[in-house]
Amino acid sequence: MTNKLDHKAMSDATDLTTDPFAGERLKESHFHPRQAALNLRNAWSSWNGYKFADYYYDAEYEYFCVRNGCATYDICPMQKYIISGKNAETMLNRMVTRDISNMKENRVTYLCWCTDEGRMIDDGTIFKLGPEKFMLTCGSPSLAWLRKSAFGFKDVAILDVSDEVAALSFQGPSSCEVLKKMEFEGIENLKPFDIGHFRFRGNANNMLMVSRTGFTGDLGYELWIEPNLALDLWDALYEVGSDYGIQPYGETATDMARLEAGFIMPGMEFNEALKTIHFQHDQTPFELNLGWLVDFRKPHFNGRTALLQEQNEGSEYTLVRLDIQGNKPAEESHLYSSKSCKYEIGYVTSAMWSPVVKANIALAMVQTEYLQGEIWAEIYYNRELRPNSKIAKCTIKSKPFWAPPRARATPPLTF
Amino acid sequence: MSQNYDAIIVGAGHNGLTTGAYLAKAGLDVLVVEKNDYIGGASVTREMQEGWFYSSCSYVCSLMRQAIHRDLNLTRHGLVLVPYLGTVNFGDNGETIVSYNSEEAEYNQLRRISPHDADAMFRFHTDLARYAKLIRKTLLRTPPDPTSFRLRDIRELLWLAREFWGLGEKELYEYIRFFTMSAADFLEDYFEHDLIKAAMASPGIIGTALGVYSPGSAYILLHHVMGDVDGNIGAWGLARGGMGAISQSLAGALKEHGGEIRTNAAVNQILVKNKKAVGVALEGGDELNADIVVSNLDAKRTFTKCMDKNDLPPGIYDRAKNFKIRGSSGKVNIALSSLPKFNGVPDNRYVNRGGQGFVGSLETMERAYDCWKHGRWSDDPFIESVIPSAWDPTVAPPGKHWMSNFVQYCPPELADGPWTPEKRDQFGETVVDKIERYSPGFKELIVHMEVRTPFEIEAEVGLTEGNIFQGELTIDQLLFNRPLPGYAQYRMPVRNMYMCGSSTHPGGGVSSACGANAAREILIDLRRPNTVPADDFDDE
Numbered sequence: 001m002t003n004k005l006d007h008k009a010m011s012d013a014t015d016l017t018t019d020p021f022a023g024e025r026l027k028e029s030h031f032h033p034r035q036a037a038l039n040l041r042n043a044w045s046s047w048n049g050y051k052f053a054d055y056y057y058d059a060e061y062e063y064f065c066v067r068n069g070c071a072t073y074d075i076c077p078m079q080k081y082i083i084s085g086k087n088a089e090t091m092l093n094r095m096v097t098r099d100i101s102n103m104k105e106n107r108v109t110y111l112c113w114c115t116d117e118g119r120m121i122d123d124g125t126i127f128k129l130g131p132e133k134f135m136l137t138c139g140s141p142s143l144a145w146l147r148k149s150a151f152g153f154k155d156v157a158i159l160d161v162s163d164e165v166a167a168l169s170f171q172g173p174s175s176c177e178v179l180k181k182m183e184f185e186g187i188e189n190l191k192p193f194d195i196g197h198f199r200f201r202g203n204a205n206n207m208l209m210v211s212r213t214g215f216t217g218d219l220g221y222e223l224w225i226e227p228n229l230a231l232d233l234w235d236a237l238y239e240v241g242s243d244y245g246i247q248p249y250g251e252t253a254t255d256m257a258r259l260e261a262g263f264i265m266p267g268m269e270f271n272e273a274l275k276t277i278h279f280q281h282d283q284t285p286f287e288l289n290l291g292w293l294v295d296f297r298k299p300h301f302n303g304r305t306a307l308l309q310e311q312n313e314g315s316e317y318t319l320v321r322l323d324i325q326g327n328k329p330a331e332e333s334h335l336y337s338s339k340s341c342k343y344e345i346g347y348v349t350s351a352m353w354s355p356v357v358k359a360n361i362a363l364a365m366v367q368t369e370y371l372q373g374e375i376w377a378e379i380y381y382n383r384e385l386r387p388n389s390k391i392a393k394c395t396i397k398s399k400p401f402w403a404p405p406r407a408r409a410t411p412p413l414t415f
Numbered sequence: 416m417s418q419n420y421d422a423i424i425v426g427a428g429h430n431g432l433t434t435g436a437y438l439a440k441a442g443l444d445v446l447v448v449e450k451n452d453y454i455g456g457a458s459v460t461r462e463m464q465e466g467w468f469y470s471s472c473s474y475v476c477s478l479m480r481q482a483i484h485r486d487l488n489l490t491r492h493g494l495v496l497v498p499y500l501g502t503v504n505f506g507d508n509g510e511t512i513v514s515y516n517s518e519e520a521e522y523n524q525l526r527r528i529s530p531h532d533a534d535a536m537f538r539f540h541t542d543l544a545r546y547a548k549l550i551r552k553t554l555l556r557t558p559p560d561p562t563s564f565r566l567r568d569i570r571e572l573l574w575l576a577r578e579f580w581g582l583g584e585k586e587l588y589e590y591i592r593f594f595t596m597s598a599a600d601f602l603e604d605y606f607e608h609d610l611i612k613a614a615m616a617s618p619g620i621i622g623t624a625l626g627v628y629s630p631g632s633a634y635i636l637l638h639h640v641m642g643d644v645d646g647n648i649g650a651w652g653l654a655r656g657g658m659g660a661i662s663q664s665l666a667g668a669l670k671e672h673g674g675e676i677r678t679n680a681a682v683n684q685i686l687v688k689n690k691k692a693v694g695v696a697l698e699g700g701d702e703l704n705a706d707i708v709v710s711n712l713d714a715k716r717t718f719t720k721c722m723d724k725n726d727l728p729p730g731i732y733d734r735a736k737n738f739k740i741r742g743s744s745g746k747v748n749i750a751l752s753s754l755p756k757f758n759g760v761p762d763n764r765y766v767n768r769g770g771q772g773f774v775g776s777l778e779t780m781e782r783a784y785d786c787w788k789h790g791r792w793s794d795d796p797f798i799e800s801v802i803p804s805a806w807d808p809t810v811a812p813p814g815k816h817w818m819s820n821f822v823q824y825c826p827p828e829l830a831d832g833p834w835t836p837e838k839r840d841q842f843g844e845t846v847v848d849k850i851e852r853y854s855p856g857f858k859e860l861i862v863h864m865e866v867r868t869p870f871e872i873e874a875e876v877g878l879t880e881g882n883i884f885q886g887e888l889t890i891d892q893l894l895f896n897r898p899l900p901g902y903a904q905y906r907m908p909v910r911n912m913y914m915c916g917s918s919t920h921p922g923g924g925v926s927s928a929c930g931a932n933a934a935r936e937i938l939i940d941l942r943r944p945n946t947v948p949a950d951d952f953d954d955e
């Protein structure tokens with residue numbers, strides 16, 4: 001690992017002689033050449049040091065590709081760690097709040113991990129790749145925390161493979177159909193959170209790992225392959241996908257889709273505990289409505305005592321899904337217990353007009369004791385430079401805004 | 416002893432289903448009867464060739480009231496509206512204008528054609544948006560009766576007046592002019608390039624028996640651009656799975672609230688006793704009783720074909736007979752073995768997902784209208800096409816496509832005698848020949864074709880003369896004059912009888928607004944709580 005890093009640093013140093021800005025430029029993902037060609041708007045942002053598309057053509061169009069056809073989203077910048085060894089499972093189970101001891105091989109599970117104070121550090125997924133081999137994926141770099149968590153555990157190896165795996169999320173109602181056409185036999189039998197291994201282009205040496213996972217709340221898969229096959233995979237996918245309206249989508253469309261599905265985002269719904277300066281500006285799993293990820297029946301885990309106490313005493317805030325009157329997104333709105341806005345009871349974390357559901361939706365943190373009463377949002381917007389505000393009634397929704405049956409059905413319903 | 420319904424709605428088109436859903440939601444026992452063995456009226460998806468699902472009549476939508484979609488949970492009942500991208504317009508001289516999604520790309524392109532018009536486009540869209548904003552507000556409201564002294568009418572008239580005055584003095588004059596102008600004259604004030612004018616004028620003639628130079632066509636233009644998809648004014652959407660998805664989702668909402676639908680149940684006559692509607696007689700002879708009868712048929716068909724003249728107050732029959740509902744358009748649905756390529760259009764995945772406007776020029780469009788006046792279909796017709804399968808994977812087999820072609824002009828009756836299958840096919844050939852001119856090799860891609868003249872549209876859907884709006888959208892038949900002066904509030908001259916189709920305010924288009932407005936009026940009469948939502952604009 002260290003050697004590798006040194007080597008990289010050296011090559012960067014060599015580049016410096018030719019490009020004085022090399023150190024300031026962002027890394028390019030394994031799919032970059034193809035994505036750059038399709039990024040007509042040059043709308044780039046960044047993620048974990050990678051150049052990363054905000055959108056390629058039009059965010060809303062790309063969002064509709066996810067809901068109507070199929071679309072790809074680059075998850076190369078996502079962090080990936082292989083945790084292996086005899087004690088890998090025990091170590092991970094000590095770190096995360098969910099019980100992973102019953103996980104079967106070739107299954108994925110969603111989970112989160114906390115500080116000793118029960119504040120959420122990050123959420124992510126664990127892939128069980130072998131009896132003693134796991135892959136953890138998450139949004140932010142977590143190597144340091146993994147090392148810390150592995151302290152005292154013998155025979156646990158942690159390897160950062162973030163740059164060594166080419167990963168592409170492939171989502172949308174016709175995604176399964178495209179993979180079927182690519183002759184990944186039995187792909188339709190993958191259940192949600194299943195992992196399958198397929199020969200890419202029929203070659204047993206070129207294995208493609210497919211998980212039925214994603215961040216859109218729709219039917220979808222994530223594809224994992226060796227970086228040297230990344231462009232090959234892209235081309236194969238786009239060749240077959242062209243009859244199914246395939247399109248790359250970026251950060252903005254992802255954010256729309258995940259909000260409709262009710263999924264949380266770091267930096268929106270929660271502030272990562274290790275990056276939170278102000279006491280209690282971070283969140284707990286219970287506050288984020290992720291109580292189902294906390295399993296007190298398993299042996300001790302990080303944050304257990306604090307979380308048990310919170311479970312008994314109740315959480316100060318609770319994350320809720322809101323359906324809001326009118327059509328002005330309640331971005332960054334304050335929430336009140338009455339229309340007169342006398343008493344503030346919470347705040348909106350993410351908001352949008354949902355084009356599919358035709359509703360004005362939001363995720364919001366509301367003080368738990370006010371959940372039963374009325375909720376009003378003070379929404380600011382402007383029209384032709386004139387600032388405006390309105391007070392809109394909010395209704396708590398118990399179910400995700402968007403959860404089509406095809407997302408769960410196995411085999412998925414055709415389109 | 417037959418059952419007595421609270422309300423029977425005649426015709427399971429999208430407005431009838433909307434009225435039904437809202438009445439059922441208010442707790443009424445509702446039955447919707449439909450003559451065909453399928454529902455949807457002109458908002459319908461039909462598998463006419465194995466694997467191909469045509470939106471046989473209406474093919475795109477933008478007026479669908481978001482508030483109704485949201486209120487009736489139409490998404491949960493299977494409706495997903497997907498905006499489609501712009502349109503390529505083809506000129507006679509081989510020129511093309513591609514409508515690009517980004518304002519900058521669009522501007523650059525227009526500048527290449529005409530720097531003047533590129534600049535003028537901003538003012539044009541701003542002015543249209545201003546006019547549209549006012550009209551849009553009236554969509555989910557019942558037009559006031561200007562002769563009435565009822566508080567509600569006076570209040571509504573004052574509201575309307577205030578909205579008009581809100582435009583400002585200069586715009587007020589413009590606005591009044593706008594209602595009586597031709598699309599071509601209106602555009603003259605903005606543009607100089609003929610193909611740009613022709614492209615912008617085309618929405619002014621769609622569905623109407625007017626030409627681009629006919630007074631009144633400017634309003635039709637507005638009617639076609641005032642809709643929106645998710646707040647993008649002027650945008651058009653496809654219903655995923657075809658336009659039938661709209662009707663099916665409304666039927667889902669109707670059933671969720673306990674309403675019933677009976678297909679293969681053509682109404683022979685609306686029954687009237689003691690000057691009150693009491694039910695309907697079906698073609699088979701069955702009679703169904705109801706406290707209220709709501710006709711979703713057009714005004715002419717309702718009064719002249721489905722009612723006994725003697726049941727109507729004097730004058731109504733003649734007025735209905737003269738109701739302006741002229742057939743002017745045809746529809747050619749084509750199954751294609753692959754995506755057609757068009758001259759002068761790059762193989763751009765985004766442009767492929769838009770529509771095609773075979774406009775030619777203002778002159779060509781006017782000549783096309785001349786043919787109609789003389790009882791012939793246009794020999795060089797205006798065609799508005801869209802290839803929904805390029806966007807929607809559910810309407811054609813993978814890699815195959817279906818193309819919707821809306822054609823003007825096509826008369827309801829020909830000068831040389833009635834429509835025959837041979838003439839219908841000749842009309843279809845005319846259309847295909849024109850497309851072939853812009854897309855060499857197009858004919859070889861054709862797998863199946865469904866040609867529909869006004870004759871077929873009337874026979875299948877029931878729209879008189881195949882008029883897509885259930886009556887012309889001219890000022891004499893708009894707002895409080897629609898469908899007939901004095902009967903614009905959905906209540907008809909016979910007690911307990913109502914109308915809910917596009918013959919009523921606000922007119923044609925798959926909007927559900929007519930149906931929702933009718934339901935609201937019925938519920939007022941029944942003194943039931945209103946179940947119909949207000950529109951949800953945040954325009955201020």
